[in-house]
Amino acid sequence: MNAIDQIPTKREDLAGLAGDIERVEAIFSSWDETQRNAVEAYRRAIEDLHGEALRRLVRGLKDEPAALAAMKQAVTDEVVYAVLRRHNILKPSLSERVEAALDGVRPMLASHGGNVELVNVRPPAIEVRFVGACDGCPASALTFHAGVKKAVEEACPEITDIIQIKGMSNAADNDSVRFVSPFALGAVGGWHLVCRLDEIPQGGISAVVVGGQNVILSRQEGVVSCFQNACAHLGMELDGGSIDEGIITCPYHGFRYDLSSGECLTAPEVALQSHAVRVIGNRVEVRLSS
Structure with missing residues (x-):
């Protein structure tokens, strides 16, 4: 008995059926290139035949209300759904x-x-x-x-x-270390000690210069964030803007930003440039983004 003869048959659940296919593919993978290419061509031909048959079946039945209802019920079966998705007859949910x-x-x-x-x-x-x-x-x-x-x-x-x-x-609740979002834009270089935590007003901002760049530090409900001190509209400085419940308004043209995320509430397609920030004890450190 060869390896393929040992593959169980008549499985009914999707995991079992897929597992059988994977085991057969593992056997094929040990064959030489000519044999593998022949098997791949055979597989594509079978899939093309099945796919075309299924598409014709669906086209022939979809205009019949009763048949359409039956098809919708049928695709709730995991095996039917998986096969129709495989042939791109059903769109992904x-x-x-x-x-x-x-x-x-x-x-x-x-x-x-x-x-x-x-x-x-x-x-x-x-x-x-x-x-x-x-x-x-x-x-x-x-x-x-x-x-x-x-x-x-x-x-x-x-x-x-x-x-x-x-x-x-x-x-x-842990004030010893503040983690950095992996989506802080392209952080480069090292960490800069910029100030003490108690120097940033709760619910407000503090403007500082880090590595030659003007940034603002925001402290909202214990969370410290750092952004470029430049409105995403025309690059005007933000530190003179008013702050209300964690929202800063640019003093020049009224663009509003969420100080917890940098998201622009006036024009959602833009945002403040963020910089990585961490708090260790009472020290606030910033790592500038590219």
């Missing part, structure tokens, strides 16, 4: 597209010991939650807006409300 968007930012989160999970999909809204080091991290607002929110909005424009569900972490 909204949940799948959201997960794909989140997969795009997960490597960055993982590099900081964190992750994001999709909690709920209720169009036009979704709910997400940070886990691991990202849960409760003071830099999570920047990570959410510059990473997760942006990725989902680009991939799924029909989602207009992305809600961050808070986790159970108490990390925000």
Whole structure:
């Protein structure tokens, strides 16, 4: 009995059927190139035949209300759904597209010991939650807006409300070290000691010069953020602007920014340039972005 004869047959669940295919593919992978190419050509021919047959079947039935209802019921079966998705007869579900968007930012989160999970999909809204080091991290607002929110909005424009569900972490209560968002723009160079934490007014900002650049430090509910002291509109300095409940208004042309994330509330397509910031004890350190 050869290796292929030992592959179990008549499995019914998707995982088992897919596992059988993977085991057969593992056997093929040990064959020489000519044999592998022949198997690949055979596989493509079979898939093309099945795909065309399925497309003709769907086209022939979709105009019949009863048949259409039956097809909609059939695709709730995981095997039927997987095969129709394989042949691009069904479009990916909204949940799948959201997960794909989140997969795009997960490597960055993982590099900081964190992750994001999709909690709920209720169009036009979704709910997400940070886990691991990202849960409760003071830099999570920047990570959410510059990473997760942006990725989902680009991939799924029909989602207009992305809600961050808070986790159970108490990390925000730890004043000894403040973590840096992995989405702080291209941080380069080392850390600069810029001031003491108590020199930044609670609910306000402090303008300082770091490495020859003008920046503002914001302290909102214990979270310290750092941004270029330049409005994204025309580059005018922001430190003379009014602040109301964590929102700073440019004193020149009225552009408004969320000081926890740098997000522009006046023109959502722009944002303040962010810099990495951390607090160790009472020391505030900044690492400039490129």
